[in-house]
Each structure stands twice: as structure tokens, then as C-alpha cells.
Amino acid sequence: MTLAELSLKEYLVEQTKLIDQELDRLVPAEDVAPSTIHKAMRYSLFAGGKRIRPILCLEAARSIAGHDVEGAVTVACPLELIHTYSLIHDDLPALDNDDLRRGRPTSHKVFGEAMAILAGDSLLTFAFEVLGRLGNARLVAELASASGTVRGMIAGQVHDIEGENQAPTAELLDQIHRAKTGALLRCSLRLGAIHAGATEDQLASISAYGEHIGLAFQIVDDILDVTQTSEELGKTAGKDAEQHKITFPAVYGLDASQHMAEEQRGLAHAALEQFGGSARRLHELADLIVDRNS
Amino acid sequence: MTLAELSLKEYLVEQTKLIDQELDRLVPAEDVAPSTIHKAMRYSLFAGGKRIRPILCLEAARSIAGHDVEGAVTVACPLELIHTYSLIHDDLPALDNDDLRRGRPTSHKVFGEAMAILAGDSLLTFAFEVLGRLGNARLVAELASASGTVRGMIAGQVHDIEGENQAPTAELLDQIHRAKTGALLRCSLRLGAIHAGATEDQLASISAYGEHIGLAFQIVDDILDVTQTSEELGKTAGKDAEQHKITFPAVYGLDASQHMAEEQRGLAHAALEQFGGSARRLHELADLIVDRNS
Numbered sequence: 407m408t409l410a411e412l413s414l415k416e417y418l419v420e421q422t423k424l425i426d427q428e429l430d431r432l433v434p435a436e437d438v439a440p441s442t443i444h445k446a447m448r449y450s451l452f453a454g455g456k457r458i459r460p461i462l463c464l465e466a467a468r469s470i471a472g473h474d475v476e477g478a479v480t481v482a483c484p485l486e487l488i489h490t491y492s493l494i495h496d497d498l499p500a501l502d503n504d505d506l507r508r509g510r511p512t513s514h515k516v517f518g519e520a521m522a523i524l525a526g527d528s529l530l531t532f533a534f535e536v537l538g539r540l541g542n543a544r545l546v547a548e549l550a551s552a553s554g555t556v557r558g559m560i561a562g563q564v565h566d567i568e569g570e571n572q573a574p575t576a577e578l579l580d581q582i583h584r585a586k587t588g589a590l591l592r593c594s595l596r597l598g599a600i601h602a603g604a605t606e607d608q609l610a611s612i613s614a615y616g617e618h619i620g621l622a623f624q625i626v627d628d629i630l631d632v633t634q635t636s637e638e639l640g641k642t643a644g645k646d647a648e649q650h651k652i653t654f655p656a657v658y659g660l661d662a663s664q665h666m667a668e669e670q671r672g673l674a675h676a677a678l679e680q681f682g683g684s685a686r687r688l689h690e691l692a693d694l695i696v697d698r699n700s
Numbered sequence: 701m702t703l704a705e706l707s708l709k710e711y712l713v714e715q716t717k718l719i720d721q722e723l724d725r726l727v728p729a730e731d732v733a734p735s736t737i738h739k740a741m742r743y744s745l746f747a748g749g750k751r752i753r754p755i756l757c758l759e760a761a762r763s764i765a766g767h768d769v770e771g772a773v774t775v776a777c778p779l780e781l782i783h784t785y786s787l788i789h790d791d792l793p794a795l796d797n798d799d800l801r802r803g804r805p806t807s808h809k810v811f812g813e814a815m816a817i818l819a820g821d822s823l824l825t826f827a828f829e830v831l832g833r834l835g836n837a838r839l840v841a842e843l844a845s846a847s848g849t850v851r852g853m854i855a856g857q858v859h860d861i862e863g864e865n866q867a868p869t870a871e872l873l874d875q876i877h878r879a880k881t882g883a884l885l886r887c888s889l890r891l892g893a894i895h896a897g898a899t900e901d902q903l904a905s906i907s908a909y910g911e912h913i914g915l916a917f918q919i920v921d922d923i924l925d926v927t928q929t930s931e932e933l934g935k936t937a938g939k940d941a942e943q944h945k946i947t948f949p950a951v952y953g954l955d956a957s958q959h960m961a962e963e964q965r966g967l968a969h970a971a972l973e974q975f976g977g978s979a980r981r982l983h984e985l986a987d988l989i990v991d992r993n994s
Contacts, residue, residue, distance in 0.1 A: 532844065
């Protein structure tokens, strides 16, 4: 059976396997000295993550090229390394102080705070080692910018921390989420598209799709934090309200938030028009992001 | 007066100014939102560091090319960004728990632990953004590897943490310091040399010089921690013994350590033979590293 013939569920299992194999190939084995740090990196990296960023990267490349692009799975892996580093550092006592992540104890609960800080640093550093070895410096600059302090992931985290106990305004919410989740999701798609040789016009469409699903992703995340239990989520639910985080439900209410997610879904589909059938999985992934319940 | 005519002291002042200007140009200004993170990055970055790594990078480029190489000062800056990130994270309560660095309160004492963790992450990320924008992916891979977990800086930190309260063996000491300080110093020289178009033979000599001064640097650092006061060092003295760190004086004693530093100095000078007069400052820097008292 070809990839195209698989159901979405089967396809996701296949793609997750593909990415996990490549991550396993890239990241130093647990017995490479000093082994504690490699154990800690792998503990968080192989904790059942959904690999949504690498999968988006692979599909962006396929949408552009119309087929699998050599090396795309390697390009995809640093996105998961960056995402995982951000989770480890976010969970630290000084930040969100979370004991539970994907249903398992967080890195600092298992390895101690010092090693969790270093494990995050290591995954971040290794992401750039992988991209550097591939030889395309533009991908490095794109990933660093999307992870960075101006309009990237760290900007979002800082806005988020500073936003606690501030009045939840629409403007602040937009700043937080465009940076915190949106930048890396958008970057996931851009890396795949650039690697596949996208034209500027194609890259713009792929980026627009990325922005819309990024916003949808965050809106749904905020909604689930209110409506689901910790067990359903595999992480502590209700933390946003407890920490007075600025979320979509807090600013707009649940109903309007749901409506906004639907609107972003529609815009995401529309952004893919020029790619026709080769963007089929990106269409399905947009739906998956909005319709998920964990 | 040309750079060559300056005394070593004047030369170091000039070079520090050059690098500080470039860092200031590269790093987002304090008023760029979110401003807290840019303040925290700049607080630690402009804290009177001696810029030894960027200067080594510049001089390696000059040794190869025989003159100033365009863009070398930009290549040099990520080395200081990485070094500064490592200091911020090293000083955290979960790691070395240091309140004082270069005579000033450490990042987490001023900005809080959450922001100090993020400031380190930011400097690390930004280092790769700068190198990525320059367009040479090999430099990215070299810097990431030298900062990483296998034979790089993080490997050294992990060996260091795990070595506390272990028997101080020569083998463990070698592992720690080759990785912890040596890898990044060696990399500083390699980035400059690669940027200047070094042949493999030239790169090997520059790397050998880097290994010898790296080892000398760490031996002297360990000696100073025993022989100097906190005031003289601008950081807490005597921490190594207090934390039962594996140091050169702990393994070999003070006299033998001093002798080893001298030996490395000699090997460093010898490694520069093929570069003749264009490596004059590298010779002077080797002497400076061994003869410093802070």
C-alpha cells in the first residue's frame, strides 16, 4: 500500500515511525558518554509526542515537490528537538513548575533540575548541529529566528510570563500566541518547503497556511485546557486559569474561541489552493488540529 | 597607528571595543519587545568579559590570511554568545548557585530564575541565528558540536557535575576539561581559520594551538580558584574545593599544575611555527593565558 492509500490514522502512525527512526539515528545513544545527558535527552524526546511539527515539514516538502524529497526527514527532526527543549525548560520549577507531561513525570522530576536544564540546552544545540551538517545555512537562520526572542518562541514565553496577572487583552493574546506556538509551526512548514525548492510565491502560501493552523492550534489548546481533564490531556489541565494566563477563552469566551478556530481552519484550507491534490495531507492535518481532543 | 604597532594591552582594548560594537549591532536593543529578555541578554553579555574567544577567532583568521578578513568579527560574536549563555546557566541555583560573576550579581539574582533560564536559551539560539545568516553551514555544525554533549561544552559540564564527590582521577580530569573549556576555545580558532579559507594542514595546526591553550587556560583557572581571592577574580573563589570539583591542583598539586601549564604554553607556541609573523598575537595570547592573575 502506498502512503497515499493509507487512512489518516495509519498515515500518522507511519510518519511518526519514520520520524522516530530518524531521531533515534541522529541523537547520541544512551550509552555514549556522558550517558546521563543522552538518557535525559531521549527520555523527553521519546515520550509519545505526536511529531506534528516534523510531519508538517515533510508534508510541506511533498506539497511543493509532489513526491518525497531526499533528506526531508532529517530537516524535520530539528523541529522536534527544539519543541522538546522548550517543553523541558517550560516545565521547570522556575517556569510552569509542571510535574506531569504526556502522562509521565517531567524531566526535572526524573533527572533533577540541573540535568533538565542541560538536557534542554543539549536538544537546542543539537538541533542546530543537525541542520548545520545538512549544509543549508538558510534553514539554520529560519529555525533560530522562529525559536528566538523577537518574533519567535522565546518572545512568546516572555510575553506569557509577563502577561500573568495582567489584564487579558486581545492585543497581548495575539502577541503571545503568534510567537509562542505559531512561529515554530510556521517554521516547520517553511523548512520543508525551502528544502524542496519552493518559489517565493509557494513559500508565501505555505507560510499563510502555517499561520492559520498555528493560531487554530493555540486556540484549541487553550480551549482543551478548560474543557478536558488532566487524564485526557496527559498533562495538568486547568493550569492556565490557575496561573492567570492570557488565553483565548479568557479573552473571548469559549464559544467565540471555537468560532475563531473554525475561521482559521477555513483560511488554512484556502491558503493551499495552488497545491491541489499534493496538499491533501495538509488539508487533513488542518482538520485534525481543530478537531482533536487532547 | 596600525594594529600591529599597538602594545598587547592597547591591542586588547581595541579588539574588545571592536567586538563589543559588533555584539551591540547584532543583539536586539533593550527597547525591542519583549524588552525584559533583551535587557537580560545584554546584562550578561556586556558585563566586562575579556572577549578571549572572539579575539582568538579574529587572530586565527589573520594568521591564515595575513590581514583582516571581511566578516570575521561577525563570525567571532557567536562564540561570546555561547560562552555567556553557559555562564548564565552554570550560575543558576540548580547548578553552581553563584551570586557573583565578574563582580556583579548573576543573571538570576537580577532577573529571576525563569528569565535567566530564558536569557541563556536566547543567547544560545541567537548565536546560531547570526552564523546561519552568514551563510556558512559548516561554521554552524562546528560551533554546535563544540558546544554539545559528546565532546563539547555540555559534555564537560555533565562530567563536572557527575564528578563531584568522585575520586579525582587524571582520566576524569582530562575528560572534563578537554570538553568543558577546551572545545569552545579550540572552536573559536577553527571558526576564524575556516572563515579565512584555511587549508586542512593550516586548520590542523590552528586546532593543535587551540588544544594546548585550552588546556593551559583550564589549568590556570583551577590554580587561580585556589590562590586568588573572590575580589581579585570578580567571582566566588574557592568554589571548586567547596564543591569537591575535580581540578588540576586536586589531582596533581599546585606545583605540578603550574609546570603543566608551562608545558602547554610551549606546545602552543610550537604549533604556530608555519604561520611566522602573522601569528604574533596568537603567541602573545598564549603567554597572556598562562601569565594572567584573574
